[in-house]
Amino acid sequence: MEKKTVALLFGGVSSEYDVSCMSVSSVWENVDREKYEPVLIGITREGEWLLYDGDIEKVRKGEWDKDSRHIKRAFICPDRSVHGAMVENESGWDILQIDVVYPVLHGKNGEDGTMQGLLEIAGLPYVGCKVLASAACMDKDVCHTLLEGAGIAQVKWLTYYKEAVDFEAAAKETDEKLGWPVFVKPANAGSSVGITKVKSAEMLKEAMELAFEHDVKIIIEEAVQSPIEVECAVLGNEELLVGGPGEIVPADEFYSYDAKYYNDESETFLNARIPDEMAEEIRETAKRAYKILGCKGLTRVDFLVNGETGKIILNEPNTLPGFTNISMYPKLIMNTGMTYAQLIDKLLELACE
Numbered sequence: 001m002e003k004k005t006v007a008l009l010f011g012g013v014s015s016e017y018d019v020s021c022m023s024v025s026s027v028w029e030n031v032d033r034e035k036y037e038p039v040l041i042g043i044t045r046e047g048e049w050l051l052y053d054g055d056i057e058k059v060r061k062g063e064w065d066k067d068s069r070h071i072k073r074a075f076i077c078p079d080r081s082v083h084g085a086m087v088e089n090e091s092g093w094d095i096l097q098i099d100v101v102y103p104v105l106h107g108k109n110g111e112d113g114t115m116q117g118l119l120e121i122a123g124l125p126y127v128g129c130k131v132l133a134s135a136a137c138m139d140k141d142v143c144h145t146l147l148e149g150a151g152i153a154q155v156k157w158l159t160y161y162k163e164a165v166d167f168e169a170a171a172k173e174t175d176e177k178l179g180w181p182v183f184v185k186p187a188n189a190g191s192s193v194g195i196t197k198v199k200s201a202e203m204l205k206e207a208m209e210l211a212f213e214h215d216v217k218i219i220i221e222e223a224v225q226s227p228i229e230v231e232c233a234v235l236g237n238e239e240l241l242v243g244g245p246g247e248i249v250p251a252d253e254f255y256s257y258d259a260k261y262y263n264d265e266s267e268t269f270l271n272a273r274i275p276d277e278m279a280e281e282i283r284e285t286a287k288r289a290y291k292i293l294g295c296k297g298l299t300r301v302d303f304l305v306n307g308e309t310g311k312i313i314l315n316e317p318n319t320l321p322g323f324t325n326i327s328m329y330p331k332l333i334m335n336t337g338m339t340y341a342q343l344i345d346k347l348l349e350l351a352c353e
């Protein structure tokens, strides 16, 4: 069998650049070399595209783009007759044909439908959700609206736009409609970047301004009381496999950027410490949301369970979740009996269906 060339895209103009570098290193090490010939195409924080053939450890540490002997300018070409990337040589450009793309990118410009749009134009099959599902899952305001419309319980929330914001009116509306505490979030971000838990009206403006640094649209959500945070890993196109729910116990007051990636006191459980019937209901809800949103390939669906009432609330879907071999998504799938390498193989297969 002829090997397929798989391009692993990583980095990107996103606040989750570092996470992507870690995720792609694990993917690189586990691609089945009998079936696939992987190549690494990195996108710097500034948005420069580079083919990289150096040591994977430099990718993991985020130092790959300084390795001048191992980088060449290269970019996915929108022209379908190329079916791949253009790679610079001393005198011009070579064509690198690609069979399938795995965008190991998180957050903006990777998980939000923009890269998926380029790959559609280029006529290249790729891992994960298509344009609409990626964009809808990325925007917390749009996603809440769609899921609420489909009868999947969401938190109460309010939406504000930067150009029209009146901070005093927002504080009053929040007080009346949501109460305190609340979570203030950029509509489009990820990894908890720009998110603040706000306990009183006095602190709201500062939190809104921080969120506006990341997006022109922000949301304010009521806080789920004594939240139990659980996550399901959904895999498939038509027929779905669901791993989990697993549980997260953040070391911080909430699952902040620091608690996610640096504070090793954050705990995770592969089997959430909740009753079986509740776990089953969460898995069913995750599948339903996946279908409604039109997800393909993979998505991690995150929930907040109210610790006082037991009400299950779908917090957010993540269409390209963290993917190191110790990340929740792969671990939940591995817990169903698949290996990490088999999971990658399956994702590449689903991409080519």
Ligand SMILES: Nc1ncnc2c1ncn2[C@@H]1O[C@H](COP(=O)(O)OP(=O)(O)O)[C@@H](O)[C@H]1O
Residues within 6 Å of the ligand: 155, 183, 185, 189, 190, 191, 192, 193, 195, 221, 222, 223, 224, 225, 227, 229, 250, 254, 255, 256, 302, 304, 315, 316
């Ligand atoms: N409405 C809420 N009630 C309670 N905790 C919340 C709420 N919204 C967010 N959180 C906490 O903040 C974290 C990050 O919020 P989330 O919406 O998941 O953003 P991100 O897309 O950046 O992961 C969650 O994992 C959870 O710990």
Ligand SMILES: [Mg+2]
Residues within 6 Å of the ligand: 191, 192, 302, 316
């Ligand atoms: Mg989250």
